Amino acid sequence: MANLLWLQGGACSGNTMSFLNAEEPSACDLVTDFGINVLWHPSLGVELGDNLQRLLNDCVSGKTPLDIFVFEGSVVNAPNGTGEWNRFAGKPMKQWVKALSGVATFVVAIGDCATWGGIPATAPNPSESQGLQFLKRNHGGFLGKEFRSKAGLPVINIPGCPAHPDWITQIVVAVATGRGGEIGLDELQRPKTFFQSFTQTGCTRNMHFAYKVSATEFGQRKGCLYYDLGCRGPMTHSPCNRILWNRQSSKTRSGMPCLGCTEPEFPFFDLAPGTVFKTQTVMGIPKDLPTGVDKKGYIALTGAAKNAAPAWAEQDMFIV
Amino acid sequence: MRPEEEDRLLEKIRHLLESGLKTQTEPFPETHIEFARILDELRALPQEDLRAKLVIGGFTHTPYGPDQMRCLECMYYLVHRKWCDLPELAVPVEPDWWCRLWRI
Structure with missing residues (x-):
């Protein structure tokens, strides 16, 4: 007892x-x-x-x-x-x-x-x-x-x-x-x-992350939420896509960006207007890059990934 | 939009840019706040006003700047469809074009 x-x-x-x-x-x-x-x-x-x-x-x-x-x-x-x-x-x-x-x-x-x-x-x-x-x-x-x-x-x-x-x-x-x-x-x-793992680990959008295809609106089934909608999945340590919520889903799976709520800085940027659900950029490059990736590597990777992206990566693959 | 409509629109944009349409390539939005202001301007446009969209977006039909930025590396560019997927633009584009809403 x-x-x-x-x-x-x-x-x-x-x-x-x-x-x-x-x-x-x-x-x-x-x-x-x-x-x-x-x-x-x-x-x-x-x-x-x-x-x-x-x-x-x-x-x-x-x-x-x-x-x-x-x-x-x-x-x-x-x-x-x-x-x-x-x-x-x-x-x-x-x-x-x-x-x-x-x-x-x-x-x-x-x-x-x-x-x-x-x-x-x-x-x-x-x-x-x-x-x-x-x-x-x-x-x-x-x-x-x-x-x-x-x-x-x-x-x-x-x-x-x-x-x-x-x-x-x-x-x-x-x-x-x-x-x-x-x-x-x-x-x-x-x-x-x-x-130890990231929120991104197990995310159903990882292929879109890899080929640099961006989601541009909430709830879209295709596209990665990191590039435009402020998703913090690549920088946040949590098992949200391994141990699903309600045994069903996760925020990123349902088309909503991860807010990084398991990290000490949450809520990020002190909730200043325009910082929530919007990727923060400097000269078009995200301020917060995926953990362990530097700016030079990120740019090089983006060019290579875009060049190699298959056609299906641009399409909706989850058809009801 | 059907593929043939996209092709026609692409040609129309190409023609406008190649015939010297003066667009607002500067200032480049250095932060998300400035970026959001340009989006607000675009949202206020009538949907059929293609010329204004190109002008405010700062389109060029060549790579731009010392880093030779171009659509091909931009987050919003769909390689196979040759399409800008930013909802406020949503136009066909060529990989070697550029606009000031470029993001990587």
């Missing part, structure tokens, strides 16, 4: 909704098949008021062992570092986060807000939001970069806006079943099993 506690800071509940939609395994499977005891969750917990405070204090004191502390949403520090804008169970949420992280065997940050600060931390960041161990790409965050949970691991970051349901439940199961130490993390503390 592993005790799990889930709290929510500066959040929209999107990751909770995602979690409750998990299928492999489902939220119920966590309890029935994997022996996870959900001590409390904002949408599932029944304790309120004094009872909830008692439950939390028992975790902090060690009376109730806390195996997995899951945090969703940003750590709100406003106003002036007090955290009073986000009070919970009698005190600023940030105080609960500090205390519970100190006693938990594993700490898991779910979603962009908990990992990097997310949308609440977008400039000018009025809520003084931070992620648990990062603020955007800067290591540190609320808990500091030296933080380690009792298991000796840093915060396990599962980013996304929201995170895919199965990324959440599969990591929780790994931790609860004693395999937490086997989770390899990348430099941003994301599980490599999910975040």
Whole structure:
């Protein structure tokens, strides 16, 4: 039996909704098949008021062992570092986060807000939001970069806006079943099993990417969304085209550009007008090239690819 | 558009460009914001106003600039159809032509 506690800071509940939609395994499977005891969750917990405070204090004191502390949403520090804008169970949420992280065997940050600060931390960041161990790409965050949970691991970051349901439940199961130490993390503390590949990996438009055929409108079946519509699939680490959403599809498969929501800079360009769903260019060349590709190589590749493009690459191949 | 219509339109554009139609090749839109402004101008045109489309687009019937940019390398160019797939232009073009909405 592993005790799990889930709290929510500066959040929209999107990751909770995602979690409750998990299928492999489902939220119920966590309890029935994997022996996870959900001590409390904002949408599932029944304790309120004094009872909830008692439950939390028992975790902090060690009376109730806390195996997995899951945090969703940003750590709100406003106003002036007090955290009073986000009070919970009698005190600023940030105080609960500090205390519970100190006693938990594993700490898991779910979603962009908990990992990097997310949308609440977008400039000018009025809520003084931070992620648990990062603020955007800067290591540190609320808990500091030296933080380690009792298991000796840093915060396990599962980013996304929201995170895919199965990324959440599969990591929780790994931790609860004693395999937490086997989770390899990348430099941003994301599980490599999910975040080593790119969103582009498995995209049905890869042939159009290769032959440099651009989609020019949302929902088009042909064409790559990177060249014109601001898709960040070639620069974003996520398995969105390997572990499909609702087991059916992904944004890029359905003709919508990837927004890069698993990367610390999301939302990119601070949501300045004209930057969303539009590839940013300088002198006709994309500002952000596919990871690992330089400008000279990109130009050379484009010329060669256009020259070699077969006729079918220009046509709609997904016929209903 | 049927292939024969595309061919006729291509010839018409070729004729306009070769007979010296003065188009706005400069300024080249250095950023997406300037690019978007040109698109706005194109969207405001009557659909049948081919000449204005070529002028605002800055079409040339030769490669352009020190880098000899041309349609062939542009993102919007469909090689086999010889077609500019940018919705605001949507015209047949030759691979050695160029316009200032060129993107790679």
